Amino acid sequence: MVPKMLKFSRMLHSSSRNHLLEVLYARDFSTATNNNYSAKGYTSDRIFAPYSVYKGKAAFSLSPCLPTFTKLDSGALVVDRHGSIMMSFMPAIGERKYDWEKRQIFALSATEVGSLIAIGPQDSCEFFHDPSMKSSNAGQVRKSLSIKPHSNGYFVSLSVVNSVLNTKDNFSVPVTTAEFAVMKTACSFALPHIMGWDRLTNQQSSGTVSFQPKMNSQILDLEWEK
Amino acid sequence: MVPKMLKFSRMLHSSSRNHLLEVLYARDFSTATNNNYSAKGYTSDRIFAPYSVYKGKAAFSLSPCLPTFTKLDSGALVVDRHGSIMMSFMPAIGERKYDWEKRQIFALSATEVGSLIAIGPQDSCEFFHDPSMKSSNAGQVRKSLSIKPHSNGYFVSLSVVNSVLNTKDNFSVPVTTAEFAVMKTACSFALPHIMGWDRLTNQQSSGTVSFQPKMNSQILDLEWEK
Amino acid sequence: MVPKMLKFSRMLHSSSRNHLLEVLYARDFSTATNNNYSAKGYTSDRIFAPYSVYKGKAAFSLSPCLPTFTKLDSGALVVDRHGSIMMSFMPAIGERKYDWEKRQIFALSATEVGSLIAIGPQDSCEFFHDPSMKSSNAGQVRKSLSIKPHSNGYFVSLSVVNSVLNTKDNFSVPVTTAEFAVMKTACSFALPHIMGWDRLTNQQSSGTVSFQPKMNSQILDLEWEK
Amino acid sequence: MVPKMLKFSRMLHSSSRNHLLEVLYARDFSTATNNNYSAKGYTSDRIFAPYSVYKGKAAFSLSPCLPTFTKLDSGALVVDRHGSIMMSFMPAIGERKYDWEKRQIFALSATEVGSLIAIGPQDSCEFFHDPSMKSSNAGQVRKSLSIKPHSNGYFVSLSVVNSVLNTKDNFSVPVTTAEFAVMKTACSFALPHIMGWDRLTNQQSSGTVSFQPKMNSQILDLEWEK
Numbered sequence: 001m002v003p004k005m006l007k008f009s010r011m012l013h014s015s016s017r018n019h020l021l022e023v024l025y026a027r028d029f030s031t032a033t034n035n036n037y038s039a040k041g042y043t044s045d046r047i048f049a050p051y052s053v054y055k056g057k058a059a060f061s062l063s064p065c066l067p068t069f070t071k072l073d074s075g076a077l078v079v080d081r082h083g084s085i086m087m088s089f090m091p092a093i094g095e096r097k098y099d100w101e102k103r104q105i106f107a108l109s110a111t112e113v114g115s116l117i118a119i120g121p122q123d124s125c126e127f128f129h130d131p132s133m134k135s136s137n138a139g140q141v142r143k144s145l146s147i148k149p150h151s152n153g154y155f156v157s158l159s160v161v162n163s164v165l166n167t168k169d170n171f172s173v174p175v176t177t178a179e180f181a182v183m184k185t186a187c188s189f190a191l192p193h194i195m196g197w198d199r200l201t202n203q204q205s206s207g208t209v210s211f212q213p214k215m216n217s218q219i220l221d222l223e224w225e226k
Numbered sequence: 227m228v229p230k231m232l233k234f235s236r237m238l239h240s241s242s243r244n245h246l247l248e249v250l251y252a253r254d255f256s257t258a259t260n261n262n263y264s265a266k267g268y269t270s271d272r273i274f275a276p277y278s279v280y281k282g283k284a285a286f287s288l289s290p291c292l293p294t295f296t297k298l299d300s301g302a303l304v305v306d307r308h309g310s311i312m313m314s315f316m317p318a319i320g321e322r323k324y325d326w327e328k329r330q331i332f333a334l335s336a337t338e339v340g341s342l343i344a345i346g347p348q349d350s351c352e353f354f355h356d357p358s359m360k361s362s363n364a365g366q367v368r369k370s371l372s373i374k375p376h377s378n379g380y381f382v383s384l385s386v387v388n389s390v391l392n393t394k395d396n397f398s399v400p401v402t403t404a405e406f407a408v409m410k411t412a413c414s415f416a417l418p419h420i421m422g423w424d425r426l427t428n429q430q431s432s433g434t435v436s437f438q439p440k441m442n443s444q445i446l447d448l449e450w451e452k
Numbered sequence: 453m454v455p456k457m458l459k460f461s462r463m464l465h466s467s468s469r470n471h472l473l474e475v476l477y478a479r480d481f482s483t484a485t486n487n488n489y490s491a492k493g494y495t496s497d498r499i500f501a502p503y504s505v506y507k508g509k510a511a512f513s514l515s516p517c518l519p520t521f522t523k524l525d526s527g528a529l530v531v532d533r534h535g536s537i538m539m540s541f542m543p544a545i546g547e548r549k550y551d552w553e554k555r556q557i558f559a560l561s562a563t564e565v566g567s568l569i570a571i572g573p574q575d576s577c578e579f580f581h582d583p584s585m586k587s588s589n590a591g592q593v594r595k596s597l598s599i600k601p602h603s604n605g606y607f608v609s610l611s612v613v614n615s616v617l618n619t620k621d622n623f624s625v626p627v628t629t630a631e632f633a634v635m636k637t638a639c640s641f642a643l644p645h646i647m648g649w650d651r652l653t654n655q656q657s658s659g660t661v662s663f664q665p666k667m668n669s670q671i672l673d674l675e676w677e678k
Numbered sequence: 679m680v681p682k683m684l685k686f687s688r689m690l691h692s693s694s695r696n697h698l699l700e701v702l703y704a705r706d707f708s709t710a711t712n713n714n715y716s717a718k719g720y721t722s723d724r725i726f727a728p729y730s731v732y733k734g735k736a737a738f739s740l741s742p743c744l745p746t747f748t749k750l751d752s753g754a755l756v757v758d759r760h761g762s763i764m765m766s767f768m769p770a771i772g773e774r775k776y777d778w779e780k781r782q783i784f785a786l787s788a789t790e791v792g793s794l795i796a797i798g799p800q801d802s803c804e805f806f807h808d809p810s811m812k813s814s815n816a817g818q819v820r821k822s823l824s825i826k827p828h829s830n831g832y833f834v835s836l837s838v839v840n841s842v843l844n845t846k847d848n849f850s851v852p853v854t855t856a857e858f859a860v861m862k863t864a865c866s867f868a869l870p871h872i873m874g875w876d877r878l879t880n881q882q883s884s885g886t887v888s889f890q891p892k893m894n895s896q897i898l899d900l901e902w903e904k
Contacts, residue, residue, distance in 0.1 A: 049423060118855055180340075185340065197727060200741065411640050411644070415653075424653065499756075516878050634788050637795060638869065642875060642878075
């Protein structure tokens with residue numbers, strides 16, 4: 001269902017952005033949740049409400065990251081960095097204990113979220129990210145996220161191969177139909193927000209009457225003809 | 227469709243939270259709707275807009291309960307208590323009269339709401355809560371909520387067995403396809419809110435330009451290339 | 453799919469409410485859109501953005517009506533009058549001219565909106581309202597709204613029989629698949645709002661930290677275990 | 679699935695409006711994103727967050743345009759110009775370079791968005807706009823947007839024939855299942871906003887208790903009978 005083209009378009013267009021997102025997210029989260037750290041400024045108003053799925057060998061959580069905007073000289077705002085749904089995987093290190101220090105993260109783009117939302121009961125999909133894409137370090141770290149059907153839901157798996165550190169991390173979390181329904185519903189809710197469309201639709205809410213010239217009074221007459 | 231695993235994961239992770247939620251909700255509601263009570267402080271701004279299904283032998287209503295947040299020393303907010311959809315069941319005690327004093331409540335977690343949303347026309351699901359889970363009173367009260375298909379919709383049933391009081395309460399409410407569509411649509415709407423994701427997506431709405439360094443100006447150039 | 457039960461439950465529970473809604477809506481709308489009327493107070497901030505379907509013999513429009521709330525002595529708000537989706541039908545009186553004075557209105561309850569949302573390509577449904585239900589005038593006016601499939605969508609029809617005036621009004625509007633998709637999407641969006649659930653989910657948005665005692669710090673510890 | 683009727687109803691009712699929208703949008707966008715232009719007033723708070731699909735021969739982007747309202751003497755607001763989803767197509771002029779100057783735009787009405795949302799895996803649909811409809815220039819420019827299934831998604835194509843300039847522009851962009859899922863989800867989110875229904879549902883949010891007389895206290899009693 002999800003064509004091969006997706007793989008390549010992601011590698012071409014967004015891998016470097018995803019990597020930076022992942023680095024920023026990890027830093028912010030560590031800072032924000034470290035009680036000994038006297039936070040100044042921008043991290044102080046961060047909100048964390050991940051949706052987490054804890055299973056025997058690993059856990060993962062989902063959390064939306066909003067896009068950022070740049071103000072042009074004209075005063076208009078355009079999307080600078082696109083938003084994403086951040087997935088964080090952690091290995092289990094005991095009964096209901098997970099090792100946050102060994103987490104690996106993967107930032108789902110809007111189109112990858114579209115894949116997740118559109119997936120049918122027997123479909124699978126896989127996404128590939130190279131954090132160093134288009135740099136001299138390309139290919140050093142390769143991440144692959146897959147969603148594959150099983151009898152009562154899906155396996156959500158992340159593989160991270162680091163050829164410099166010579167490490168390979170694998171996480172596989174069985175997700176029930178109910179948990180996947182939460183993921184689909186929450187991601188459908190979040191998608192317009194990570195695209196920035198909530199900003200577009202709110203932009204005229206405070207004003208009342210628009211600036212455009214009245215042009216179709218005859219159409220209005222038609223509609224409210226008495 | 228909904229695997230057995232769900233039952234156990236709920237019992238392990240959230241029963242004690244659900245119980246406390248149920249106690250708090252019942253207290254708040256009684257307080258807020260008691261005209262003789264001179265409310266001070268926190269209950270004064272509560273809003274009640276349950277979706278209610280009244281049938282011959284019993285009635286139930288659904289109402290979302292939002293999550294609560296804890297502020298860390300860093301200034302960041304993390305979810306403290308997860309939200310839920312609170313279900314309240316009441317027995318009929320006459321024609322269109324229901325006994326609020328004999329109500330029993332059941333707090334659907336996000337994942338249980340996912341079950342309800344994902345249920346197909348011929349599927350059924352069942353959830354088990356033990357309000358005293360992980361305490362010395364474990365097993366004294368057992369609650370079970372089931373949703374089972376019938377010809378024109380579903381039976382939504384709650385069973386509460388209290389082995390201390392030696393009581394057993396059963397409620398069964400036939401729900402039409404139309405009423406269940408309202409439940410699904412309303413629960414899909416409420417789900418991101420009980421997860422706290424509405425807070426995440428609103429957090430940057432008041433600001434305009436993000437704090438992150440501008441990093442992908444060449445990508446912006448590409449996208450608006452002339 | 454939509455059981456007979458629906459018909460009776462609507463007649464028992466909401467007809468009188470629907471009638472009052474319909475009267476209020478008609479009065480408000482006439483007032484608000486009458487340029488010669490110097491509106492004072494409550495009608496001055498009304499917004500009208502109906503979704504209209506104009507066809508050869510008749511037209512109809514849909515517009516959401518929000519619920520109203522009553523403040524109890526405790527300070528809590530409870531839903532007073534439930535919201536609805538108001539449907540207004542008008543007969544055609546010439547090419548693209550419709551007679552607003554001869555309009556008839558029908559207020560869809562939340563559960564009737566659920567029926568509309570859940571309807572399949574080959575399903576039909578019908579709702580009956582008696583504006584004078586439970587009064588001495590019961591049966592004098594009978595309204596029936598039906599949605600029936602045709603080759604490329606649905607026929608949406610309203611019949612109003614007034615046995616006092618000895619009149620019978622019939623409107624039938626063919627609706628394309630695309631127009632019905634707009635109706636479904638818009639009604640799904642509006643449903644939580646006419647139920648008042650948007651108020652519930654917004655109520656804690658302005659505050660940050662909840663009033664409940666911290667109770668599950670050990671659960672928080674578990675989730676962010678390092 | 680999408681009937682022929684749609685084609686004609688669009689041509690009758692909204693082509694002139696769409697044309698004006700398209701002109702305004704193009705002007706606003708050029709102004710807002712031109713760094714050399716010292717914008718005054720209305721364009722300064724524009725937000726641009728298009729969803730873009732870049733492929734080998736062409737690209738397109740989607741962006742919601744909100745409706746505008748007119749204030750009547752009574753103080754009520756009615757929709758003046760309907761909103762739309764604006765589609766902008768650009769031809770490729772090199773590897774990952776697109777010619778913005780040669781863009782063509784097409785404004786999807788609410789009902790056309792309904793078509794897009796309701797389209798099944800094997801369905802296709804086509805919309806026709808004549809920007810000069812109902813003027814002496816009718817027929818000079820004809821635009822046609824089609825969505826047609828292929829093996830892994832859809833082809834989204836725009837054809838613009840200008841008989842005055844004697845030009846014919848064709849754009850065809852293959853869209854994956856995942857990308858189309860983003861389009862459907864984003865358009866479903868945007869639809870109530872381009873219809874103006876978000877304004878309707880927000881209008882009473884700031885107030886608390888409604889102005890209508892209390893009428894159904896006996897119904898409230900019933901619902902909270904003790």
